[in-house]
Amino acid sequence: xxxxxxxxxxxxxxxxxxxxxxxxxxxxxxxxxxxxxxxxxxxxxxxxxxxxxxxxxxxxxxxxxxxxxxxxxxxxxxxxxxxxxxxxxxxxxxxxxxxxxxxxxxxxxxxxxxxxxxxxxxxxxxxxxxxxxxxxxxxxxxxxxxxxxxxxxxxxxxxxxxxxxxxxxxxxxxxxxxxxxxxxxxxxxxxxxxxxxxxxxxxxxxxxxxxxxxxxxxxxxxxxxxxxxxxxxxxxxxxxxxxxxxxxxxxxxxxxxxxxxxxxxxxxxxxxxxxxxxxxxxxxxxxxxxxxxxxxxxxxxxxxxxxxxxxxxxxxxxxxxxx
Amino acid sequence: xxxxxxxxxxxxxxxxxxxxxxxxxxxxxxxxxxxxxxxxxxxxxxxxxxxxxxxxxxxxxxxxxxxxxxxxxxxxxxxxxxxxxxxxxxxxxxxxxxxxxxxxxxxxxxxxxxxxxxxxxxxxxxxxxxxxxxxxxxxxxxxxxxxxxxxxxxxxxxxxxxxxxxxxxxxxxxxxxxxxxxxxxxxxxxxxxxxxxxxxxxxxxxxxxxxxxxxxxxxxxxxxxxxxxxxxxxxxxxxxxxxxxxxxxxxxxxxxxxxxxxxxxxxxxxxxxxxxxxxxxxxxxxxxxxxxxxxxxxxxxxxxxxxxxxxxxxxxxxxxxxx
Numbered sequence: 001x002x003x004x005x006x007x008x009x010x011x012x013x014x015x016x017x018x019x020x021x022x023x024x025x026x027x028x029x030x031x032x033x034x035x036x037x038x039x040x041x042x043x044x045x046x047x048x049x050x051x052x053x054x055x056x057x058x059x060x061x062x063x064x065x066x067x068x069x070x071x072x073x074x075x076x077x078x079x080x081x082x083x084x085x086x087x088x089x090x091x092x093x094x095x096x097x098x099x100x101x102x103x104x105x106x107x108x109x110x111x112x113x114x115x116x117x118x119x120x121x122x123x124x125x126x127x128x129x130x131x132x133x134x135x136x137x138x139x140x141x142x143x144x145x146x147x148x149x150x151x152x153x154x155x156x157x158x159x160x161x162x163x164x165x166x167x168x169x170x171x172x173x174x175x176x177x178x179x180x181x182x183x184x185x186x187x188x189x190x191x192x193x194x195x196x197x198x199x200x201x202x203x204x205x206x207x208x209x210x211x212x213x214x215x216x217x218x219x220x221x222x223x224x225x226x227x228x229x230x231x232x233x234x235x236x237x238x239x240x241x242x243x244x245x246x247x248x249x250x251x252x253x254x255x256x257x258x259x260x261x262x263x264x265x266x267x268x269x270x271x272x273x274x275x276x277x278x279x280x281x282x283x284x285x286x287x288x289x290x291x292x293x294x295x296x297x298x299x300x301x302x303x304x305x306x307x308x309x310x311x312x313x314x315x316x317x318x319x320x321x322x323x
Numbered sequence: 324x325x326x327x328x329x330x331x332x333x334x335x336x337x338x339x340x341x342x343x344x345x346x347x348x349x350x351x352x353x354x355x356x357x358x359x360x361x362x363x364x365x366x367x368x369x370x371x372x373x374x375x376x377x378x379x380x381x382x383x384x385x386x387x388x389x390x391x392x393x394x395x396x397x398x399x400x401x402x403x404x405x406x407x408x409x410x411x412x413x414x415x416x417x418x419x420x421x422x423x424x425x426x427x428x429x430x431x432x433x434x435x436x437x438x439x440x441x442x443x444x445x446x447x448x449x450x451x452x453x454x455x456x457x458x459x460x461x462x463x464x465x466x467x468x469x470x471x472x473x474x475x476x477x478x479x480x481x482x483x484x485x486x487x488x489x490x491x492x493x494x495x496x497x498x499x500x501x502x503x504x505x506x507x508x509x510x511x512x513x514x515x516x517x518x519x520x521x522x523x524x525x526x527x528x529x530x531x532x533x534x535x536x537x538x539x540x541x542x543x544x545x546x547x548x549x550x551x552x553x554x555x556x557x558x559x560x561x562x563x564x565x566x567x568x569x570x571x572x573x574x575x576x577x578x579x580x581x582x583x584x585x586x587x588x589x590x591x592x593x594x595x596x597x598x599x600x601x602x603x604x605x606x607x608x609x610x611x612x613x614x615x616x617x618x619x620x621x622x623x624x625x626x627x628x629x630x631x632x633x634x635x636x637x638x639x640x641x642x643x644x645x646x
Contacts, residue, residue: 052519129561173521186565196375197565198496204562209554209580216583218561225549231532238452238541239527240563242509242520257532257539264539 023159047268051171060178062251062292066155068283084123121222179229234261256297271306278312346482370591374494383501385574385615389478391606407446444545502552557584579620594629601635
């Protein structure tokens, strides 16, 4: 390469890095991310990774979008229970159903999980996958978050959208690896994150192929086939991607094994946790939270020097709609 | 666009089409494939499909590579049973094991499948996924096909390699959707077909995440988690891809449901079966075969006017090593 061209390329790279991640404050988190990306993309560097192996996996709830006060998918699925009630008169005296439909919101915290999840399973199965997909789209179009009064899909983190784009601009393939279900994410994540349906790894319900009446359909069953959370995340990555990530991003103990699995591979690696410490602009929670609990993974992050992002001090803004 | 540029583009398209699929004879199969690709890629045409939705799924055994006289993966797995024998003295009097190791090849046909598959399960589990991957690579490097005396990975069909490349050049994303296991295909399909590991959908064994001794590993269990064959293929596509293919390619009854599922979507579709009718250059088999049986799917292909490729008359050559 001619020296002049080299200098030009170098200058344009510097410029690209300076423009990347505009919603991230200068600081340890941002500079370590940029240093990692420079290291694995520098063709002559000792840490170079070929593009095909540049796999980055992202948890969704609490990492790419908000998860408080309750996982949004759970809100949707509980709504489906209420919507299905007219078809299930036998639920009338079911304690879990009574708690769910009680005007007193504390009632729901008093019933055990198992009968509630049984109702959720029934109400979210039996239909074709296309019909369920449409129900999800319809709900997302009208439902509003109780704190922000915005569509749930507006509650994606602007700095993480920039991070996804920055990684892809540097030859990474970005995946979601979430405890949420594949069907709940696929309708909206391409628009929100630039991640196509085939790069969504998640929890999987049983579906069955049927040709009743000559028309082939896939029908949802009430049984879960695979839970993509905790130790399930490395398994989900193995099953759907077949390559070990070189960078992994999470926010809770459910992401710990994905980060451990990422770190255990050869060569340079990046492990990052988002810490929810901004009660004003979003929510503040960690060790004691029922939703998105960050306890063991936080200790391990400190011990192993993984990046821990403070939403309060590392991010200029959290949501695009905020000033 | 200036007319002159339009004419140039048009001329270069014609040239590209003429050069595509060089191992395919002129005829119905080839011209229908080309007509389909032209139709779905013509931006102003009524059949236009956006690039992200151009999903093409391919069966592997018998569609992309040879599967006779026995599925190559089964040959490998049976070899693993023999290799594991020293660690399993209890197998000595096991009738299935005795049949497998008998000098008389007819013995194996006399035992029932279940005890044989139990041995296969044991011999192909217990190790980490990395160790198993290496065993597969080692075997592929040395094993030879009994008829052709070539490495198994040489027995990929040249016309199908060209078809994969042709579809990708036209904005398609190409996937394998096979009854074979993901781990048996991933080590070699990228080189053979240009299909990366994350685009391999297949049968899945149970694996578990372990951190014994501090090192995180994925360990294989003897249990199957998902069988990607017959009605399992549309389910595998749903789970791993999340979009319905617009083109699907198979060769046996195990591909029927994938082709039905593909056809049932809206817009223009392409369904194709490879018929093994060339005993001289490869093998000839269909309705009566134990391996790659083509019976119900053939009838349905005729009834619905799906493309049926005659390997004998549609393909100039089958393997790259043939004259």
